[in-house]
Amino acid sequence: MTTWNLTQMQRHVLICNGSTCMGAGAEEVTQQIRDEIRINRLDEKIHTSRTRCNGRCKDKCVVIDYPKGTWYSVQQEETARAIVHESVAENSIIYSMENGERKRGESRFKGINKYRKKRGPKKKAALFVGHGSRLEAGNEEVRQFIDRIKGQVDPTLLVETCFLEFASPTIEDGIQLCIEKGADEVHVIPIILLHAGHSKLHIPAEIEHAKEHFPDIHFTYGQTIGIHEEVIDILLTRLAEVGFDVNQKHEDTAILFIGRGSSDMDAKADFYKISSLLWEKLHVPIVENAFMGVTTPTVQEGMERCIELGAKRVIMLPYFLFTGILMERMKKYAGQFREDHPNTTIEIAEYFGYHPNLQTVLLERMNQALDGTSTGMQDLENFRKYAEEHGYEHHHH
Template sequence: MNAVLFIGHGSKKNEGNSEIAQFVESMKPELDVPIVETCYLEFAQPSIATGIERCIERGATKVALIPMMFFAAGHSKIHIPDAIDHAKEKYPAVEFSYGRPIDVHDKLFDILESRLSDCGFSSESSNEEVSILLVGRGSSDADANSQLYKISRLLSERLQMTNVELSFIGVTTPTVEEGVQRCLKLGAKTIYIVPYFFFTGILMDRMEDKLANFTSEYDDVVFKMTDYLGFHPALKTIFIDRAVEALGGSAKLNCDMCEYRLHALAHMDVHHHHHDHDHDHHHVLK
């Protein structure tokens, strides 16, 4: 019996944790899996070990663990695999598989565009006086930080090459303040700040403070802050993709944003094509 265990980061603010739990609840009808549970890395219960235990108590023989994180960094590369290793020792008869974080996925850009347009941004009217500033959490993992740079480039191309700058709220640079300076040096008169966070929490409180400071410091510049990315309905598609992928045991190459793959999915009956190919091959063999 299959189970999917979603792993949220966990927040010191309960509001953030309940957002995660509610979001997983909302995915259940679309996820054709008998057992779906939620757990947290830190600051909230149940822990990963307890989450695994709950799945097995409910009769799971295969558990797919899905990190509800944007990028692969310390948590998803070290902490979660360590918890899976312990679970494998404790439950040798159960099969465990591990899904990917979001990383880069086409639906992510739909979410970013909708957050920006809710805030009044339009790529039609964008010019060199408009900048977008993405604000990441920041990591000590260079690979994770570099993913945000990839996203900023893809977002810029999608928005008719609007200038997209990068910043991080902690751990690494450029800081949010340095990000604003970069936008201003490039002639921005309007700056759209996009908090690249999942849920409301301490970081959003800090962003509100920063926004107030920028608004009073630069009275000739318009600052607009979008809602945090949050658990937007389009994220369901991404997490369901990741769960199905993990249960199927298929780790994909870096193809989620490949224009050829997206074109093929939109314009070709890919599965039908393979089926026909096999069918023809079968006749040749005969």
């Protein structure tokens, strides 16, 4: 090991290389600071060290300058290089020392007290995780849906909403918000239809990451919606809304059942099981399956198959929770199909949306997480084993 002679050193710059900061570019920040020191021949006055997590993940990337005691949030190369010259803009300062007191920047998140006194009964939080959509209307539908659920649960239970990607708050933000509001237990419930990569890897990774930062908080994980009788009833309701009588025979009608699509074989198998259960409830000769992406058959292929089999009426039945880009795309497909097949009646049913049965399923999944009977806990264990065997670099979406 190298032993440096640091007698001439005036400053010690600590650069966070924890997983969150590394995912946000800490390696580049480290090199930029060191390069600026080298260019200005300040190697004998400024010493740098990489650290592990410093507990300000929301301010990623974090750099600390001692003995001055200033903490910086670095998102740009300009800021990284300015640290060397102590000329950083005020909006990039997390903490500064003024008259011996630590002051937090006005734009900076307060964060959670590192040592919290335990008082009174434990407070539980249910954190619902939506997938997130590039279409904000879909994200707002999720928020409103969870707001409706709040009226059906114990008022002492904290209920919050977050998103896996494309929207805010993120899972990390959601967990922090629950703890800030006093939660000692955080029960994470995915608002996800099928069990695939997001529920097997990505959400468990966020929970395991949170455990590292909050070892005194109890976390549980709920299971996905999955194969559930209530889901079949929702699909039957959406068919009825377009004038399809589920109790009558429809000799010339085909149902084109459309999912998002996944490369996960378990998720694809579950989708086909749901399709089969649906078919058992219907009196139609054709129920075809199709996917919007990732896997096959495509929606185009599914529609062609329905028409080849003689369907005079095709109902496109989306297996989606809320609106989003894919739902908008499906509507465009329907318009194109009508032009291409003018002799075939082509309709599109609604997605799940605010259906009361969906509330029933999510409340069931929440209660399973709260009482410890959720299969999601096995998912956390499976993720830990996966990470040990294959490695897993944590990324925030």
